[in-house]
Amino acid sequence: MVEIKLHNTKTRKKEVFTPIDVNDVRMYVCGPTVYDRAHLGNARPVVVFDVLNRLLRHVYGEDHVTYVRNFTDVDDKIIARAEESGREIGQITSETTQWFLEDMAALGAREPDHMPRATQYIPQMVTMIEELIAGGHSYEAEGHVLFAVESYENYGALSGRTVKDMIAGSRVEVAPYKRNPMDFVLWKPSSGDQPGWESPWGYGRPGWHIECSAMSYELLGDSFDIHGGGNDLMFPHHENEIAQSCCAHPKGDFARYWMHNEMLQVEGKKMSKSLGNFFTVRDLLDGHDGQPPVPGEVIRFVFLSTHYRKPMDWTVEKAVGAVSKLEDYLRIIEQFGDLEAAKGAEPDKKLIEHLADDLNTHSALAELEKMANHAQGTELATGLVFLGFFTHDDLAKRVEKIRDGKASxxxxxxxxxxxxxxxxxxxxxxxxxxxxxxxxxxxxxxxxxxxxxxxxxxxxxxxxxxxxxx
Structure with a gap:
């Protein structure tokens, strides 16, 4: 069996991946808050962990991996969007959830096995909060329920921050009802016009952090293999997930391996509306500001050209280069490849070895380039499909289009x-x-x-x- 090595944020080193159960390898990745179109940065973790999902299924078997990615469909941003637009919250979340799925599919991402919505798991969140209160880890204050961070001695271990560092310059909500400035909300009151559910603490709604703990526990158990997301979630979101999950279920390990992708830049700068370099995935797919449409496989190619733990810089030059590169590959497949043979073929061993080395997609793409240089059209087709650039059917259509063009x-x-x-x-x-x-x-x-x-x-x-x- 292929040995997979992953960089574990928890231990700050690359480790051999050993699943808890080889017959059910379990992975949870934090998904989007659905109130608008996904921007380009939102798409990077989707593509990164889609590749990991493909690798795990190749190594352990298609039916021996459980991949969960959630949707946050109750949040203050969603409430604000509803108030601004005059639309129902359910309309907004349903529409934007579908947008997200369509945009990510255009980038070649397979849908996870489970895509839970926070609003579907409110009872499980209430139960977990009750367990935390019973264990002395949470307290009620002015209609809120808060997690007491001092009750968990390992708080801050994932991000490597001290409590002093975490308070300074972090997204900590200061409130008079908190015993400690670091304590975070598990349940908050809702007014009559806000979404809410009846609970032992009154009519209200969950805080952001509790939802992932409750959903991962329900779908993957108190111990699972991999938890992933962008490194902007490491603190406070993932730190809080660990604290509340380990306190609610002390016999479990929660996640064994933590993986975080670095952030995305645009033309060397942080993506920002104020800088005019902010755009959504759909903007690229459809074309924006006079720019031509960018195919999904091109966006994926640019993403995978940079290792997931390094900052990724999206540039027009890279996109243009990816267009040319993929067109070259298609012509090589048309001339030298056997698409029927590619359907049943295993991906190249060296390509898998690169991916097994902490998802080294940059080296995996270099392996595709070697295949192209040696006119290995069948192997190239297999590698492209495995990495998610095309399905076999899409590849066949693109190759047929080239043949028709050559005939004309x-x-x-x-x-x-x-x-x-x-x-x-x-x-x-x-x-x-x-x-x-x-x-x-x-x-x-x-x-x-x-x-x-x-x-x-x-x-x-x-x-x-x-x-x-x-």
């Missing part, structure tokens, strides 16, 4: 070949150069040899530019 260009290839033969006789190559220039403008790839000319549509193929040549 065949008369022009014959014309260029004839011009070249004539030029070799009369030593005047200007007609050949003129036609090649027009073909290049139209986005046609040209391959010429002594005996033949081959034309194929390139990434920017525009058949309208060819009308003058027909």
């Amino acid at each position: 260009l065949l008369p022009l290839a014959e014309k260029l070949h004839a011009l070249r033969l004539q030029a070799m006789e009369n030593k005047d190559f200007s007609p050949v150069d003129e036609m090649k220039n027009q073909l290049t403008i139209a986005g046609v790839m040209i391959q010429m040899s002594k005996d033949h000319v081959q034309l194929a549509p390139g990434p920017n193929f525009n058949p309208l530019e060819l009308e003058a040549l027909k």
Whole structure:
């Protein structure tokens, strides 16, 4: 069996991954708060942990992995959006949840086995809060229930922060009813026009942190293998998850391995609306601000070109390079690949070894480049599908499109070949150069040899530019 090594935030080192149960490898990843379109930064953990999900299923078996990613559908941001728009909260969350699923599918992400919504697990959250109160880890104050961080001696171990550091400059809500500034809300009161549920502490709603603890416990148990998310969640969200989960279920380990992806930048700067470099995944997919649409597989390629633990810089240059690279791969598959054989083939062992080394996707892509350089079209097709760039059906359609394009260009290839033969006789190559220039403008790839000319549509193929040549 392939040995997987993962960098464990909990221990701050790379470790051999040993699942609790090889027949049920369990992973939980924090999902989105659904009140708007997912921005580009939201998509990075989805793609990162989608690759890990694919690797785990390859190593342990398709039916031996349980992957959970939640939706936060009760939150102050959602309430604010409803108040601003005049729409029902349920309408907003249903719509934005579907948007998220569609946008992530466009990036090649498979849907997790379970996608729980916070509002579906309110009773489980209430039960967990009751257990925390009974254990002396939580207290009631002015209609709120708060977790007492001093009751958990290992608080701060994940992020490596002292309590003093955590208070300074952190997202800590100061309130007079708190015993300790670090104590966080498990349950808060709701007014009549806000979403809420009846509880032992009155009409209210859960705090943000308790939902993931309750849902992961319900779906994965008190001990599971991997917990993932962006490193912006390490504190306070993941720190709070650990504290409340370990106190509510002290016999369990909660998550054994913690994985965090680094943040995303745009053209070397933090993505920000004030800087004008903030955009959603849908903006890229559809095209925005006069920019052409960016295919989902191109976004995925740019993401995977950088190791998940390093900051990722999205640039137009990288996107343009990815478009060209993927088009090259498709042409190699069309010319040298066997798509039927690729369907039943195992991905290259070296590619798997790179992924098993703490998800080294950069090296995995380098392995695809080697396959392309050696015209290993079948292996290249298998690797692309395994990494989530295409499905087999999508790949077949793209390859067929290239073949159709080459067939439509065949008369022009014959014309260029004839011009070249004539030029070799009369030593005047200007007609050949003129036609090649027009073909290049139209986005046609040209391959010429002594005996033949081959034309194929390139990434920017525009058949309208060819009308003058027909």
